[in-house]
Amino acid sequence: MPTTIEINKEFKVGKISPRLFGSFIEQMGSVVYTGIYEPEHPDADEHGFRLDVLNKIKALNLGIIRYPGGNFTSGYDWTDTIGPIENRKTKLELAWRGIEPNTFGLNEFFDWLKLVGSEPMMTVNLGTKGIDDARNLVEYCNFPEGTYWSDLRKSHGIKKPHDVKVWCLGNELDGPWQIGRKTAYEYGRLANEASKAMKLVDDTIETVLVGSSTPKLDSYPEWDRVSLEQAYETVDYLALHNYIDRCQDEDLSKKAPREPDDTPTYLARSIEFDKQIEAVIATCDYVKALVRSDKTMYLAFDEWNVHNFPEKEHRNFELGSPIDWCHFSMEDTLLFASMGLSILRRADRIKITCQSLLVNTIPLILTDAMGQSWCNPTYFVMKDLSNLAKGTVLQSVSSGTLYHTDIYQEVPYIDSVVVDSETELICFIVNRSAEEEKIVVNTTIDFSGEISHSELSSKNLEDTNTRENPTNVQPKEVKGRVSLTNNQINITAAPYSWNVIRVGK
Template sequence: MQRARSIVSKDFIIGTTGDRLFGSFVEHMGSVVYNGIYEPEHESADEDGFRQDVLGLVKELGLSVVRYPGGNFTSGYNWEDGIGPKAERPVKLDLAWRQLEPNTFGLDEFMRWTRKVGAEAIMTVNLGTRGIDEARNMIEYCNFPKGGKYSDLRRSHGIEQPYAIRTWCLGNELDGEWQIARKTADEYGRLACETAKAMRWVDPTVELVAVGSSARHMPTFPEWDRTVLMHTYEHVDHLSLHHYIGKKQNDTKTFLAMPLEMEQQIKDVIATCDYVQSVKRTSKRMKLSFDEWNVWREPDVEYVPWQTGCPFDWVKFHMEDALVFGSALLSILRHADRIDIACQSLLVNTIPMILTEKGGAAWRNPTFYPFLHASRYGRGQALRLVTDSPKYDTAAYTDVAIVDSAAVYNEEKGELTVFAVNRGEEAVLYELDTRDFGSLAFAEHIVMSHERLSAVNTAQRPDEVKPRTGGKTTLDGGRAESVLEPYSWNVIRFAVKGGQ
């Protein structure tokens, strides 16, 4: 059996894993909204048309934030179409996803839904086809108490108190040629700067996110980010980054190593932010908003354009996808000092954590579980592990650690959690040196694995891929040993004696 070892010290602190790391994303795309979270005709629908079976699964995840309404959809969206009496709302052509948008679910419905979920909203303004005027009016509608045209319009809709939305994204992926009203970095940077000023004049308390590069493979990366920050550094709080990991060929070892590119992207963006900080000669340290991240696989359902609620990228994720997803999560935890916001993309039916059938069942995709575990046990101080792991090479990557791991210490709860992915086809004996924590008690070892990496969950077999307790871990004198099953996701938890 191969062996790996990590030293865990409560003094090796990376940073605090803020609540907003555990977020997701709802876009008007395919059946994310219509026939996803919103289906008034469904037998489980509540008085607002929200599917309660989906609502229950979302609550289970413990989401802290949900980003809305996009995504590419945002760059052609008129927010005013989704407020007020539904009978008066127009049906529009959505050019981003080539669908009919009935606007029966809009801003006000989303805010009601997030409150039922218990999550904070992150709102995105249209800086594609619209701009400063749209943004200042929208933030007045959402955040200003009363007395202005749009704040009083909100009150006329029966919403007396402002929504007080804290976090706002200044557009989405405006460097992409697929985007409606694509911008150059200078065009966008100037627009974002002036929009930020206007929005803060309405509500000085908001936090703003500037659009970074859409992907690391973009030819303008990271120059786009540098240029945008030169315009916006003094006016925004975060720079966004997006990353999707897709299997390009039938090569599991390469696929499992691909989160290394996500890790490098994070480092590249941090370096770019710090370069601009030095040029600006400021003490302000830019935070990151990883507001779109996920794995991606070819969809199981063919998309039919110019429909409402037709599935787009509806996919049953495989067991191997959950392992890659778990490693992506660990990359985010390991950069908790700079990543302040993270949104898995997307929540329901489009490369989702939750799948639904129109008029039918809702169930968990395998990626649901690593997110659930990180949300439950990953809040606290992210610790820098000193790890020695066996490695492997592929045609694309060298020195890939077979054991990918991260640790979080929650001093208030007296809990230490180690997350570990075994990327190998053999079991690994994983030793944890925990002596720095003094007296520990073993709590549990959760493991998710399957004899087939191609295993999926379906409406008929929703629990084919699911975690179980009872993983093999022993603890003796400040040293723990865990058997990491082949190709497995692991959550190893300890109680810190004397913790509050």
């Protein structure tokens, strides 16, 4: 039985934010050192930025990039990272038990970001530091001139402000792993006062409140409710985080992995994203009613990804020693794609997301020190979403073949989101089935007849891209699998595939 998707151009979910598909870099393992920054590399520019990596990142057209963390932020002293490099202090970095030479600092990040072409999303330290440190950082970054911190920035050669608009009020402060862990109430009070002070420096900025670190913690979603009650009127977004691992036990106190999911269960785990998003929206709306506010709280899903076991050993207190350096398979990529569609489906409330992380840690892009760089297959899904998910998400009513697992019931083989970009209709489709699937999209839209169909698939779900075979899993343009009949789009999706169908209007 084919899957039928009903679309009416007047029934809309919401406008897609230009920040909806972004990423994240952190001073963690080899994300920065030997990832995006390696002055000794033969492909490095005069700033030490790896051009082979930079060009891959630029092709993603990311809406926003979060920096500098992450757990790193809760011990971060930004004043160590500015001024002449030769005068900067080398320090212990305790979140990831590394050495931080501060050769890639605050202004190096902004120099790199200008080349990338994305908007910054800065995180302040509300772990070991607080209100003064946060407001001073905003002054350094955003105030034009005539004050201590703004003039210090100018003395460092940066005449124009960095003009950072989005600021995270700390990171994962309910997590037992976090430096400066806090209760929801004390964090909410601190974040409220920090946000007020930061906005007194620059009233054009937006702030992001830390939500629960993961649905796997007992604090979820109570943490969100309590902290929001303290800060609802002074912040603009609530953050949520989630990583999905086919072997990780739901109880985070258990170190041993559980039995790995079979393929149908693993590919269905994006349902956990849908559930989390709806639960956090409900929590926000409860607090909105409780505090009698007219403001709608939007979401920043500023850490999300599939997770896999590391393939390189991490060595503590060694610069650039990798953490969670791993390959993703075609199977991982299909789940990653469905997670992206879960986000896109709620574009009405989710306005910022950051895939985590960009390079070398459960990454889109892998590098070797002094060696080559290549892309995990997940890179191509992100490239499609970040470049093409523009415009408005349309409401879809779908019916099709369902499957069942021990954990999930009534899972559709076809996972889809349809976007109206003004000039074309874009169908993003994941086929979770081992069989070819037929899809019929019924619309109220007149089409021009122009069609393109990009497909990402592989003969084996375990296929990866490696340094020896970096193009093993690549998207390809396919012909003859999409046709038009009046206002109807007929699609044939290959087994276990990610598909992007573009139809001119």
